[in-house]
Amino acid sequence: MRLFVAQRQRRVPYRVQLSLLGLLLILAGCGGNTEEEPLVREPxxxxxxxxxxxxxxxxxxxxxxxxxxxxxxxxxxxxxxxxxxxxxxxxxxxxxxxxxxxxxxxxxxxxxxxxxxxxxxxxxxxxxxxxxxxxxxxxxxxxxxxxxxxxxxxxTGIYYNRQLFADYGLQPPTTWDEFIQICDQLKAYGEIPLSLSGQDAWMSMLWFDYLDLRLNGADVHRALLQGQLPYSDARIQNVIETWQMLFANGYFVERPELVGSLDAIHNIVRGDNGLIGRQKSAMILTGPFWMSDVPDVFRAELDFFPFPTMNANVAPAEVxxxxxxxxxxxxxxxxxxxxxxxxxxxxxxxxxxxxxxxxxxxxxxxxxxxxxxxxxxxxxxxxxxxxxxxxxxxxxxxxxxxxx
Structure with missing residues (x-):
């Protein structure tokens, strides 16, 4: 049987073998070229x-x-x-x-x-x-x-000084009650809980965003932004009153209208020996874009946590x-x-x-x-x-x- 197969194989003409080999090479070349042609052919x-x-x-x-x-x-x-x-x-x-x-x-x-x-x-x-x-x-x-x-x-998150929290045995809060408790503890230790720049509307209005989102939810906030809900609405007034409470309790830096954005960030840095930031604080609500202006050695002191929940019935939303x-x-x-x-x-x-x-x-x-x-x-x-x-x-x- 093996002899028969060998004889049949020898009968394939040499020219046919070359043709088959050429065809295989062409097919292999076609299959191996997976590069896509440019969609745009003219400059x-x-x-x-x-x-x-x-x-x-x-x-x-x-x-x-x-x-x-x-x-x-x-x-x-x-x-x-x-x-x-x-x-x-x-x-x-x-x-x-x-x-x-x-x-x-x-x-x-x-x-x-x-x-x-x-x-x-x-x-x-x-x-x-x-x-x-x-x-x-x-x-x-x-x-x-x-x-x-x-x-x-x-x-957006609440950035805080990790070493300061560790020194006072504090953990990042997850609820509003825990957050207020931490602010009160920091005040009792002689610390300013919250930094803020009143010169930066972007930064300061984040408080309004999050208080509204955590208290009232996304639908109310969206309706307000789209002009479908007046600021006189009782739910929005509750947001404003809650925000005012933070000021009334002395949680924020003094005279925030005089504090610039970078100063507000530098306030939560402690390893500078008081060279940057005039009102040293523990926390600030902001985004990471200001962190690029903080020297690496000081940036390592900082971390952030999500804005705490305020209403268990409200779905999470972020800015x-x-x-x-x-x-x-x-x-x-x-x-x-x-x-x-x-x-x-x-x-x-x-x-x-x-x-x-x-x-x-x-x-x-x-x-x-x-x-x-x-x-x-x-x-x-x-x-x-x-x-x-x-x-x-x-x-x-x-x-x-x-x-x-």
């Missing part, structure tokens, strides 16, 4: 309008753009600073193809006016509804459609500052614009950003599936803070009409 320059966000973000975005251009070498970028109101920029000639912004009130106004591209199809095609938490889905939507692509966010993209409808290169947004929303794109941002303590990736090994402890804490919150809100000052 295109996208105009990206952005705020002066800072060197950390700009370097990360630049790196992500380089990774994108490996796939789409025909797409280049021209940076344009925000030198006019967003509404004017979107209707200018020529209009930018992309705008770096947050999911602020202007996004809803632009969507309502038909000024931005509906990204719902892109979200569905690329599985972003699974990649982003419900909070980010809601924050990026207007009337059930997606008009925004979140890339990164800065969380975040987002960075991402929206696409003006009047842009001239929609195909290339959508290709870039598709990349920046992908795991690959946001991993590229996280590789540059993750070691810092400022921005967390919007996607929930980024490799945790790329992220700092603080960033992972910030992501955990928002992961379970079905509702996310922009800070009060960015939720007002015409906020960009």
């Amino acid at each position: 295109v320059t996208l105009t990206l309008m952005a705020f002066n966000i800072g060197e950390t973000w700009e370097q990360a975005e630049g790196y992500a753009i380089e990774q994108f251009q490996l796939q789409e070498p025909n797409i280049s970028f021209e940076q344009r600073p925000f030198n006019q109101a967003p509404q004017q920029a979107m209707t200018s000639t020529p209009a930018p193809d992309l705008m770096t912004s947050g999911a602020y009130s202007f996004l809803h106004q632009a969507a309502q006016s038909g000024l931005v591209i509906d990204l719902s199809e892109l979200w569905a095609e690329t599985g972003l509804n699974e990649a982003f938490s419900p909070g980010f889905q809601q924050l990026s939507a207007y009337e059930g459609k997606q008009y925004y692509l979140p890339v990164a966010f800065a969380w 975040v500052t987002t960075l991402g993209y929206m696409a003006p409808r009047s842009g001239t290169h929609p195909e290339a614009t959508l290709a870039f947004l598709r990349f920046m929303g992908s795991l690959e794109g946001q991993t590229a950003m996280a590789q540059q941002l993750g070691a810092a303590t400022l921005w967390a990736p919007a996607r929930s599936d980024i490799d945790g090994e790329l992220l700092s402890t603080a960033v992972k804490q910030g992501m955990a803070l928002t992961a379970e919150a079905p509702n996310l809100f922009s800070p009060f000052v960015l939720s007002l009409p015409n906020a960009a």
Whole structure:
């Protein structure tokens, strides 16, 4: 039998063997070439309008753009600073193809006016509804459609001096009653419980945001921001009275209207021997963006915890500052614009950003599936803070009409 097979094999002509070998090589070559062709085949320059966000973000975005251009070498970028109101920029000639912004009130106004591209199809095609938490889905939507692509966010928490808490045997509180008890204990020890900058509306109004969200919930807060609920409503008056109580009890620094943002942060630093921060305090409600102005040696003293719960019947909600993209409808290169947004929303794109941002303590990736090994402890804490919150809100000052 083996002899028969061998004889049959020898009868295959040599030319046929060569032909079969050539065919196999061709098929192997076809199967091994997995590189995708660029979506955009002609040279295109996208105009990206952005705020002066800072060197950390700009370097990360630049790196992500380089990774994108490996796939789409025909797409280049021209940076344009925000030198006019967003509404004017979107209707200018020529209009930018992309705008770096947050999911602020202007996004809803632009969507309502038909000024931005509906990204719902892109979200569905690329599985972003699974990649982003419900909070980010809601924050990026207007009337059930997606008009925004979140890339990164800065969380909000109550930052505190860990050594000071340890010295007095204090643990981060989880309820409002525990928080008030800690404030009273700190006062009894001669400490100022809370730092605050009255010169920074962004920072100071975070107290109003969180008191309303914790007492009344997301629906009431959203109705207030959208002008559907008056400030004279009894529930809002309760928020204001609770806030006033914190001042009346002497929990805040004296004369906060004279305290600048950086001074307010420096107040909770203790290892400086009194060189920075004039009213040393234990805690401050803020986001991580101010931490970049604190020297590393002092930043190591600080940690943060979520704003305490006040009403067990209210679902958790958090305040975040987002960075991402929206696409003006009047842009001239929609195909290339959508290709870039598709990349920046992908795991690959946001991993590229996280590789540059993750070691810092400022921005967390919007996607929930980024490799945790790329992220700092603080960033992972910030992501955990928002992961379970079905509702996310922009800070009060960015939720007002015409906020960009």
